[in-house]
Amino acid sequence: MPNTRDRWNSQVGFLFAAVGSAIGLGNIWRFSYMCHDNGGGAFLVPYFVALLAAGIPLMLLEYGFGHSRAGSAPLSFAKVGQKSEVLGWFMPVMVMFVIMLYYSVVIAWCLNYLVFSFDLSWGADTESFFYNNFLKLSEGPGQLGDVRLPILLSSLVVWFIIWIICFKKVSHGIERACKIFMPTLFLLTAVLVIWGLQLDGATEGLRYYLRPDWSRLKEWKVWNDAFGQMFFSLSLGFGIMIAYASYLPKRANIVGNAYLTSVINCGYSFFAGFAVFSVLGYMAQVSGVPIKDVVAGGPGLAFVVYPRAISLLPAFNSLFGVLFFLILVIAGISSGISIIEALGSAIQDKFSINRFRVITLLCVTGFLGSLLFCLQGGLYWLDILDHYSNNYGLVAAGFLECLIVGWAVKTHLLRKHINDSSTLKINRIWDFSIKVITPLILGSFLVGALYHEFAERYEGYAIKYLVIGAGWLLFLLAAAVFISRLPWRAGSLKREHSSRGGKLLT
Numbered sequence: 001m002p003n004t005r006d007r008w009n010s011q012v013g014f015l016f017a018a019v020g021s022a023i024g025l026g027n028i029w030r031f032s033y034m035c036h037d038n039g040g041g042a043f044l045v046p047y048f049v050a051l052l053a054a055g056i057p058l059m060l061l062e063y064g065f066g067h068s069r070a071g072s073a074p075l076s077f078a079k080v081g082q083k084s085e086v087l088g089w090f091m092p093v094m095v096m097f098v099i100m101l102y103y104s105v106v107i108a109w110c111l112n113y114l115v116f117s118f119d120l121s122w123g124a125d126t127e128s129f130f131y132n133n134f135l136k137l138s139e140g141p142g143q144l145g146d147v148r149l150p151i152l153l154s155s156l157v158v159w160f161i162i163w164i165i166c167f168k169k170v171s172h173g174i175e176r177a178c179k180i181f182m183p184t185l186f187l188l189t190a191v192l193v194i195w196g197l198q199l200d201g202a203t204e205g206l207r208y209y210l211r212p213d214w215s216r217l218k219e220w221k222v223w224n225d226a227f228g229q230m231f232f233s234l235s236l237g238f239g240i241m242i243a244y245a246s247y248l249p250k251r252a253n254i255v256g257n258a259y260l261t262s263v264i265n266c267g268y269s270f271f272a273g274f275a276v277f278s279v280l281g282y283m284a285q286v287s288g289v290p291i292k293d294v295v296a297g298g299p300g301l302a303f304v305v306y307p308r309a310i311s312l313l314p315a316f317n318s319l320f321g322v323l324f325f326l327i328l329v330i331a332g333i334s335s336g337i338s339i340i341e342a343l344g345s346a347i348q349d350k351f352s353i354n355r356f357r358v359i360t361l362l363c364v365t366g367f368l369g370s371l372l373f374c375l376q377g378g379l380y381w382l383d384i385l386d387h388y389s390n391n392y393g394l395v396a397a398g399f400l401e402c403l404i405v406g407w408a409v410k411t412h413l414l415r416k417h418i419n420d421s422s423t424l425k426i427n428r429i430w431d432f433s434i435k436v437i438t439p440l441i442l443g444s445f446l447v448g449a450l451y452h453e454f455a456e457r458y459e460g461y462a463i464k465y466l467v468i469g470a471g472w473l474l475f476l477l478a479a480a481v482f483i484s485r486l487p488w489r490a491g492s493l494k495r496e497h498s499s500r501g502g503k504l505l506t
């Protein structure tokens with residue numbers, strides 16, 4: 001039977017799509033506060049170590065694995081064995097039903113703020129505006145409160161855009177969209193950075209951003225955050241890169257593409273940090289407060305501190321705000337579409353359901369699920385679920401991925417496959433990282449996270465809410481086990497197995 005799998009139109013198209021998935025809210029919203037929270041410039045050291053020790057090796061693994069097996073994550077892992085298939089499902093299911101549900105709502109906030117930028121509706125007290133007027137935040141996770149209509153409506157818009165892009169085949173929908181989104185994103189970010197650097201006090205902001213506080217490197221949390229951020233940022237352990245690589249042609253230049261994706265993504269985070277911190281430096285100067293006191297963590301940075309800084313700018317405030325939030329919206333949507341593709345292609349591979357139906361179903365369920373985060377208590381649940389998915393879900397997925405591919409699949413054969421398709425080559429050090437180094441690091445983070453979990457309650461939330469958060473992840477794991485037991489559509493596993501020398505690798 002012929003292999004009917006869709007293909008990217010070009011290598012550049014693939015690269016834009018992969019970079020589009022990697023560059024997201026995390027690069028601007030998450031990276032800058034992680035950096036600030038963990039000793040400013042000192043954070044760049046563990047971040048760089050994380051790139052070399054886990055980011056690049058795993059990116060090579062996911063590309064090579066998806067390419068050699070010509071399948072979505074479940075299909076690729078099913079070719080190793082039925083037990084491994086569970087991991088293939090767990091990754092996209094967890095990302096879709098945890099991360100993507102709140103991620104889409106954060107994009108929806110950005111859409112609202114884009115509109116607010118026109119008349120700087122957030123006023124002088126941006127903190128009270130965000131928490132009291134916009135979110136109308138309740139007292140705690142137990143009080144879900146009412147639906148916030150503006151958030152719900154913009155979330156509907158977000159899901160609609162995602163649906164429009166995804167229901168067409170990849171080369172028509174995602175590839176075309178990312179070819180427009182990515183250059184636009186780079187251009188807008190460059191404008192914002194150059195603009196930011198002209199402001200008084202920008203150098204002070206950058207000094208704060210880049211000056212390393214080496215003493216922080218002794219802290220376990222700093223390293224854990226760096227690895228967590230690396231995973232989230234490169235969309236590793238999501239099953240996305242496996243699915244994207246499955247649409248590559250035979251000569252795919254996997255090594256070059258893996259290096260490029262990782263470097264462009266991390267370079268972008270670093271670069272976008274200039275836009276964030278130069279403006280914070282300006283704000284510190286104008287308000288006469290030291291920079292360390294003006295910066296807030298978490299969502300506060302993009303929705304409280306940055307709007308305040310935008311209002312203080314000497315000219316063109318609205319334009320600056322529109323640019324900033326537009327960047328966030330574009331970055332967010334190009335990441336969101338990738339998870340719909342990862343799970344959509346998985347369902348198509350296994351059950352042979354028509355693409356239009358699968359994507360529509362996922363977008364409708366996604367929208368309904370994201371309603372939780374449109375409620376007044378949604379932010380607490382975002383915080384709890386983000387904690388479990390990033391500290392356990394993604395890290396455990398990366399850990400198991402290394403163990404399965406490192407030990408059940410012969411890494412030297414996968415390496416050969418990767419090298420055969422690439423101009424640049426990788427050597428045995430990669431095998432060693434996948435088999436030993438990366439899983440050791442990830443395993444120790446898992447143990448450390450568990451230790452901390454029991455030592456102190458996360459953010460002081462009542463146990464019952466934490467149990468619900470962790471329980472939801474376990475439920476999704478059970479769902480992954482269940483789906484992996486269902487039969488594959490006739491012949492799909494076998495047919496695609498032989499499509500690109502997959503047999504070689506088991």
Ligand code: PFF
Pocket residue numbers: 021022023024025026027095099100103232233234235335336337338339340
């Ligand atoms: N790599 C994205 C980021 O850094 O923002 C994270 C992401 C989230 C990717 C959700 C895909 C996704 F569906």
